[in-house]
Amino acid sequence: MRTRLSIKINSLLERYFPERRLFLRSDTDTRFIRLRPSTQLIGFAGSAAIVAWAIIATSVLLMDSIGAGNFRDQARRDHQAYERRLNELSSERDARTEEALAAQERFNAALSQISLMQSELLTSETRRRELETGIDVIQTTLRKTMKDRELARDQVATLTEGGDAATSGVTDNAALDFLTTALEATAQERDQVVADAQDALIKAEEMKSELQVMADKNDQIFRQLEEAMTVSVKPLDKMFRAAGMNPDRILNEVRKGYSGQGGPLMPLSFSTRGEAPSGETKRANQILKDMDSLNLYRIAAQKAPFASPVKSAFRFTSGFGRRWGRMHQGTDFAAAHGTPIYATADGVVIHAGWQSGYGKLVKIQHQFGIETRYAHQSKIRVKVGQRVSRGQRIGDMGNTGRSTGTHLHYEVRVGGKAVNPMIYIKAANDVF
Known part of the structure; x- marks a missing residue:
């Protein structure tokens, strides 16, 4: 078979x-x-297989080359689009920075205007008190004058009756002359008292009109001050709340540690007779309270990291949260090697040197239990124990430690626990 x-x-x-x-x-x-x-068949099949493999391999290489070219073109287009987007973001960030500077200037101008309006308010209130005192004196004088006028009328009536009796019983010319002189003097005094009373009434009306004008002006000043306080204090309050910070606790802590940067403002007290404060006094005291809060907010804002550590053009390369299965405890800012790095709040340097993973690292301790970290630096420009201010240069961007490229790893820790730094940076966008 x-x-x-x-x-x-x-x-x-x-x-x-x-x-x-x-x-x-x-x-x-x-x-x-x-x-x-059979041998020829095997040889032919082998040759055909080799030729087929060569054709397929050539096709694959050719398709790979074409595909690689498309990918390169696509990658180039993506890179160009990415660069355009970075340039747009950089321009937008610069515009936001200019807007923040302009807002800061407007804020400072408003604060100066508030101080000027406060001085005008105090001057106006003092003038109003003087006018009230003058009106009281005029009214007292007017009452005394009216009494004197009535007394003079009574004396005239008495002298007139006495004159009639003396004329009927006495013919002495000296007595008659004396009576006539007394009557004329009394009449002149009566006329003068009436004229003084009329002048006093006219002055009182003028003072009342001036007092009303001053009261209207004071009310306008109060409204402007109240609006200015609302516009200034509410964004600051919102900024602290957005950062998860209790404004009342922060203000109390700043007030306890106050070191002469503006000071708490004392309430007004115009009355010396133990009277209850007037409505205007209450409004003025509320404005002073708001100004005190504004001043404390200003001090607190300098001591919390409401700023960006990089002011030059940069791009965000990694945010706060889990990354590749591990917790990324900060935000990464990528820029050119040597880009300046700035402190985001007033504080004291507690570490300035090498630390495993972080490379060259700077740690700054701020108030309210806040600590900021600036890692992977190429050069450190501060020392341990040094006090730094917001915006002060503390180092240069680099690639030291566990890093895959030049960037700044920026952390914010509250009570030792890492929090998202963008909470503070975004919270300050509407204020600074």
């Missing part, structure tokens, strides 16, 4: 691959190699 099958297969192969002999001749001998149909 197998022999017949082999014969049939061999006969079929001989149609396409007839048996061939390959002669090999030497000087002394001649030999030949017989190429059977």
Whole structure:
């Protein structure tokens, strides 16, 4: 059975691959190699396989080259779009910085205007008190004058009656002259008292009008001050709350540690007779309270990290949160090697040197239990124990420690626990 099958297969192969002999001749001998149909088939199949593999490999390489070119073009386009986006973000950030500076200037101008208006308010209140005192004196004088006028009238009536009796019973000319002189003097005094009373009434009306004008002006000043306080204090309050900080606790802590940067403002007290404060006094005291809060907020804002550690053009490369299965406890800012790094709040340097993983690291301790960290620096420009201010340069951006490229790793820790630094940076966007 197998022999017949082999014969049939061999006969079929001989149609396409007839048996061939390959002669090999030497000087002394001649030999030949017989190429059977099966051997030729194997050789043909092997050659065809090699050619097919070469064609497929060439096609794959050609397609790979074409695909790689497309990918490179796409990558180039993506890179250009990314650079354009970075430039737009940089321009937008610069615009926001200019707006923040302008807002700060407007804030300082408003604070100066508030101080000026406060001085005008105190001057106006003092003038109003003087006018009230003057009106009281005029009214007292007027009452005394009215009494004197009535007394003079009574004296005139008495003298007139006495004059009639003396004329009927006495003919002495000296007595008559004395009576006439007394009557004339009394009449003149009465006329003068009436004139003084009328002048006093006119002055009182003028003072009342002036007092009303002053009261209207005071009310306008109060409204402007109250609006200025609302515009200034509310954004600061919102900023602290957005950062997860209790404003009341922060203000109390600043007030306890106050070191002469503006001071708490004392309430007004105009009355010396134990009277209850007037409505204007209450409004003035509320404004002074708001100004005190504004001043304390200003001090607190300098001591909390409401700023960006990088002012030059940069890009965010990694945010706060889990990354590759591990917790990334800060925010990364990428920029050119040597880019300046700035402190984000007033504080004291507690570490300035190498630390595993962080590379060259600066730690700054701030108030309210806040600590900031600035890692992977190429150069450190501060020392341990040094006091730094917001915006002070503390180092240069680098690639030290466990880092894959030049960038700043920036951390904010509250009570030793890492929090998202962008909470503070974004919270200050509407204020600074």
